[in-house]
Amino acid sequence: DAGITQSPRHKVTETGTPVTLRCHQTENHRYMYWYRQDPGHGLRLIHYSYGVKDTDKGEVSDGYSVSRSKTEDFLLTLESATSSQTSVYFCAISHQLRYNEQFFGPGTRLTVL
Amino acid sequence: AQTVTQSQPEMSVQEAETVTLSCTYDTSESDYYLFWYKQPPSRQMILVIRQEAYKQQNATENRFSVNFQKAAKSFSLKISDSQLGDAAMYFCAYGGSQGNLIFGKGTKLSVKP
Secondary structure, three states, X not given: OOOEEEEXXXXXXXXXXXXEEEEEEOOOOOEEEEEEEEOOOEEEEEEEEEEOOEEEEOOOOOOEEEEEEEXXXXXXXXXXXXXXXXXXXXXXXXXXXXXXXXXXXXXXXEEEO | OOEEEOOOOEEEEEOOOOEEEOOEEEOOOOOOEEEEXXXXXXXXXEEEEEEEOOOOOOOEEOOXXXXXXXXXXXXXXXXXXXXXXXXXXXXXXXXXXXXXXXXXXXXXXXXXX
16 A cells, blocks of 8 residues: 555534645655545545645635645645535545556545534 | 546445446547546545556456447446455546546445345
């Protein structure tokens, strides 16, 4: 299994509070991704990173920001959480950007009340 | 934009029997990869099999094989000798020039003893 951890694994928070999810990898892969999984939607890309301090938006980036100060860490921040951001969040890594499989972390279940 | 469609929300198979999960996709690209991921109740996303579009030979991984029809843009997964541990959500995914994976909405597979 790829060395990917996510923290926290579960979180319950209230509307309007900031939340930061962390993804940590030990594989030294250049590319990292954040997805959200919702019933009936599969997984959808929020943001991705193609190197330290290099990030770009995905399909559902509104309300989210990311940062990557080290190769091994990729942070996802919800500046002011809303109930629509209740979801399961997955981090993924790959060693190529294109035409390549991604390996996923265990996921974080976030509930915004 | 690329799309991935899984038309079977749920499927059921008897233990030791064979089942085929369907996936179709739409793309104008000529180079791409296709994947099947398994998500058991543990929520972990597990790569089952991958297929490079430039390869005519269908990929196989033990009891898992695909039927890749490039002209028809079809990519089905066949599971032979089904086991109770195969019960899970299965996601078809497209990986092209954009870098991120495009996922279908998933098929929930049940295995009956």
